[in-house]
Every structure is written in C-alpha cells, then in structure tokens.
Amino acid sequence: MTEWSTWLADEAATVAFGEQLGAQLALCPGCVSVHLAGDLGAGKTTLTRGVLRYFGHSGAVKSPTYTLVEGYELPSRTLYHFDLYRLGDPEELEYMGIRDYFAGDSVCLIEWPVRGAGILPEPDLAASLKVQAGGRLVMLEAYSGAGRAVLERLSANTDLSSC
Template structure:
C-alpha cells in the first residue's frame, strides 16, 4: 500500500494524526515532506508529532530559523520550514549533512523549495483544505514509508 487518504475535521484531528505517527514510527528514522497551502496544518502536524515524541522543550516553528533540531526519544529530529527560501543554494550554509542520518526524523515544510539539497522522502503528506476541515493524502516512497502506512491502518 503506497497511499492513504484521511479526513481531518479540525485542528485537533491534525494533532491526533501527528500523535498517531509518533506511535507508528516505532523508533525508526524517517524523512517526511509536508506539502500544503499556508494554514493547511503542516506546522500543527509537525508540532504534534514532535510533542508526542517527548522532545522535552518548546517546539518552535522554524519559519525564521529555517531549521530546528531536537532529541526525540534518543534520536535526532529536525524540523525545517523552507517557505522563505528562494533558491535551494541558500541551504548550503545550514549544514544539512546531519539530515542524512538514517536514524533521524526529518520533517520538511515546503520541500519543493529545497529541491536537490534535501534527502529523498520516505513519506509525503499533502494537506489541503476540505470545507471547514482538512484532508491529508499520505504517499509512501520507500519501504520505510510503506511500513509506516501499514502501521497507521
């Protein structure tokens, strides 16, 4: 199974999805791309996922810093927001080598702005408005992504 679609009635449903992801990760590293319009729930999802992994500190939006790093249950976790990036070359000074760690959890908002400078995704979330709520389509790109989708069922 490579795809799933979920309806998210409100922000608390997006938060619950993030917590479900944390439980389904089962200690595995994962690169997750988060696509969606402004306000579609990318940061809400990322905060819920990181919070459920008990990062033990305030989870900040990386809109201005571009990247925030955490220790999540003994493994590195990175949250990137590339909205303000005009060219992937701007990412060179961020030291993105750490993102290649197979044990790391990497969450990337606006990944299309970092094309070529980011590790390939295991999973992509496409968040979209659906009436008063949201809809998310999950798409696995690797065996790790497919395993996660299977655990989410």
C-alpha cells in the same frame, strides 16, 4: 501500499493524527524524512506538533520560518523541523550542512520541500494537507520501504476514525 489518506475534523484531530504518525515513525528508525506540503494554514506545523508530542516534546512548536530549522533533542530521537518557505535558493541548504541532518536516528519533518528541490533527498514519506469541509484532508505517499510500512500500519489502525 504507497498512498493513503484520511480526513481530520479540526486542529485537535490534526495533532492527534500527528501523534499517531509519530508512533509509526518511532517503529522504523530508518524512516528519517517526511515532506509536508500544503498551502499556508493547511496544518503542516500542527501535524508536526503532534509528531513531536509523541516523542515527548511538551513545549511550544512554531514554524521555523526565519531560522529554517529547529532541532528537538528528545529521549528516544532527535527531530528536526524545517520550514523552507523563505529559502531563496536550494543551494543555501548545502551551506547549512543539510546532509548532516539526515544521519543516524533522526527524523526530519520538512515544510515547503519543493523549495529545496534538487538538494533534499527523496523522502520516506510525503504528506499533503488541504483545507476541506472545515477540516483537513491528509494524503500520504510512501517513497521507501519504511514509508510503505508506516502507511500500512496507519491504514490498519481503526482508531483513526476518532480523529
């Protein structure tokens, strides 16, 4: 399976789906990169909040629009939340040592990945969020074996209808 989608009714459902996605990412330590695409307000940071909750983060999660990256050192993993919306040139990522973030057992959640085109590695998983019918449509696409495994487990999860 390389593509999968689901509809989420509201913000709470988006956070809950993020937690489920986090649970699947936790099962594949090699899955280190998730690209998050969508218009402003589509729910990218809300989805990230759910992933971080699954890994044990209980504090606030805001988009690192001005700092570009926020790191979360959690008990089982280090997660990096990127927001490249204000990135002037993809080459700036080289100056901040972007490749170092994609090492070891970390998970990188990247908003506005198109702004880092040519520098960012191909994701394991790409999520596109669209506002639709008062909720959100989330479309996921796998680009690696680990990403495909995540999609297969998500599609097999019957609890998603409660999102």
